[in-house]
Amino acid sequence: MSQQIIYLLPVLIPIFLSILIKITWEIQNLRYPILLSGPILALWSVYKIQQNSDFMSSSINIFDIFPNIGISLGLEPISFVFIIMVNSLWLVATLYSYGYMRTNNEKRLGNFFSFFAIAIGCANGAALSSNLLTLFIFYELLTVSTYPLVTHKGDEQSKQSGRKYLLILLGTSLCFFLPAMGYVYYVSGNLDFVSGGLLTTTLSGMEVNNIAISILLVLFIFGISKAAVMPFHSWLPAAMVAPTPVSALLHAVAVVKVGVFSIIKVLVYIFGLDILLGLFSVDFMIYICGFTIITTSVIALKQDNLKKLLAYSTISQLSYVVIAILILTPSAIIAASMHLVAHAVSKITLFFAAGAIYSSTGYTKISEMDGIGKNLKVVSIAFTLGAMSLVGIPLLVGFTSKWYIVQSSVEVGQWFILLIITISTLLNIGYFTPIIYKFFFKNELKEVSFKTLPQDINLSIIICCALMVILFLQPNLVMEVISNVK
């Protein structure tokens, strides 16, 4: 029993926190301690789980929903990396959002933070899930719980975006994910994540229906539309109406990363890499992802709204992860997970910088941002570092992950992926360089009074930059854990 509670803690702590926030919000002095206690306690509980389980191979059944399948939680390498990432970035994001929401006089702060916490709880649940049903349940709950965040402003535009958000995310998961899950259960009589792949193990020795497996793969990748593979990507730019901390949470930490994380889990533990080798739909999905990467990068070139640009860049980076996992080798799993972390850290830096610029000057358009580098030094440098990391310049974590993706694609002779990565790197440079040039080398268009940023905003941005460098110097923090995947 106590074992079960320990496994549930990462889910329960944020949920209790959200209730606590609701109750105690009026007491000003308690706000910061309570907000910060959440991520710290969550990280502590993950540590406890890790202590309790013989790293990674145990999972625990909480209760059954259907005969023999129910909510079941466990910790394995990929989820360990993911959950640590989510909760550490939650800590940083809490620092940042409290400063941001205060500076911009956003309303209903208490509501905001309590939904924020619930969303993290769902992401933690998805991270720890040790069967497909649990993953699906938390995946859906995450959609529902982030809907109030996306529509936080409550105006007409955010309502429209919220509509798109719910319709695409819930729609695809009910249309594709659920039937795909049903089919897996029908074929294998089980939904557990099994090392080596559930379908590979149960179907070994039997005649495998390649067409069915191919269709299943497509259903899963389109069904998990949080990964924003085209054509189900349009919810992501639409969700940009939300306040910046939400965008940072959605587009760097919780929502989109749960998407790619789920795809990695499904491919590794449900399909198993062996069963997928040589399927035509793998190639098909690689082409789709390649198309997504190039197209969204081109769209990003034309964006003037900084957050929109970052959103399109996110879509293309997510497809990087999907394309990496589709290489289907053990080193590809490492590369994909590495890129998942690398993009999270880099993109959250970029969003923090964009939000900081908005807080200080009120600018949202790139064309207005000439010369702000002189006044907002820390922010502009952080933005530059984040951009460089995404482009893949050494000394930053983005280089490491890109290097591994390139390496594993060359190992199996996937020249198409190599080509895509080269072109998109050029495009990345193409859309980031003008912004950085404007920041530092252009003169200001008009005189604006710069609001000084609160210290917590600066601090959180600096922490993110430090993380990018640390992960470059010590990639083994991630890779050694992931290499335990059997």
Next chain:
Amino acid sequence: MNEHAPALVVMLPIIGAVLIMLIRHNNLNWGIALLSGISTIYYSIILYLNARSVGTISYAMGGWEPPVGIEYRIDEFNSLLIALIATVSFLILVYAKSSLNIELKKNKISTFYSMYLLCLGGLIGILSTGDAFNAFVFLEISSLATYVIISMGNDRRGLLAAYQYLIIGTIGATLYVIGVGLIFIITGSLNLYDISVKLGDIELYRPLLASLAFITVGIALKIALFPLHAWLPNAYAFAPSVGTAFLASTATKVAIYLLIKYLYLVYGFDLVYSNQIFIFVVLSLSIIAMFGASMIAIFQSNLKKLFAYSSVAQIGYITLGIGIANYNGLIGSTVHIINHSIIKAAIFLAIGCLVFSSKIVNIDQLAGLGKRMPMVAVCITVSSLSLIGVPGTVGFISKWYLVLGSLEQGLWVVVFALAVSSILALIYVGRIIELIWFHAPVGGMVSQNKIPFEMIAVTVVMTIATIYFGIDTRLTGDLAKIAVENVLLGEQL
């Protein structure tokens, strides 16, 4: 007394109904209704426990031995359904007093309680009887009571709705009786169990199929299976809120049980499903119901009508499982009978609260509800999400079994239809959620009655049930399993 429980569960509400008509004191009658409600629950639980320990109970009504006399056959499936329906009706009764005071004229309230109990007695009768003609009698008792309930609301359009249902309901009952007559000619018996035994020796021939068709269509009118659903939206929209909640959560469900009983226990799986056309018709009508009714629901402006059309669509899910006709499909059907009755009770009770506090009828008036009545707003939101089938709610459980069932039959079209109809549900539910949480309240809505505690409490209990049974499926899942394994597919497995 306990050995007479099969008779008591039917008689107690009917006796209550008669007493209420004689006393005609509103508050006292509420007490009587509650009393007969709770004693019905007590005896239904005794029935269930008995059925569980000794298996099927056969009770000879009035001491006349079957197959000549009327037999009540209680198995684990229908006894638990009786218990559930008795419980839901009791909870709605608790809620009823304050709501009726606002919605009905003072002199009608006693009649309402009486009709409510009469209808309940009729429904329990349909569930427990093992006699084809007795089932018809109870069908008529419950229907007649229903006509009165629908016509009682303050809205005069309720009269028209009741009349419409009266005509359609009578046609349905007539078709049913013709079907029963044909069976009687073929087998010489009215006892359902006896009929099923005798039908086993009979070669398949036309009158038998004709009787199947008459009975199916007759009951389908009561179920409101598309396209025979025309009476339902108006009836639900203009009945008093308590009446709507009661009818939506019990009446159609009982009719579905009767249909399932005929298909599986009387005619038998082999006879019904050797007929490919039958499966095709049931499947396609269910799918059309899921699509068509959801589409219509999207364009409704009357709140109760919207959820009435959603009921038609959800009934499509239940009959879909009957059409899929394998183990998981049937489990999906039986689970959804219970789940949908919980969801719709929660929704219509919440709407009743809205009518009580500020006479909300149209969807537009929901604007800003999240601020004015957060509790009710949360209840509507949660139970509506359950209609879509969001995991963690009861709707997901039913959908999962239906998806599994159709995959096993290789019915990919059905899987796809299930998915698309969820999206349609998402659209009409999304509209409501947006209005509730994102629109500023419209002016002139300030004056409102404070909702009494018991109304909120019952609504919240039903809403919590939609989540609870979505997580802990031991009760509902087991019922469905028992129903399918022991009762419906007993011979197949």
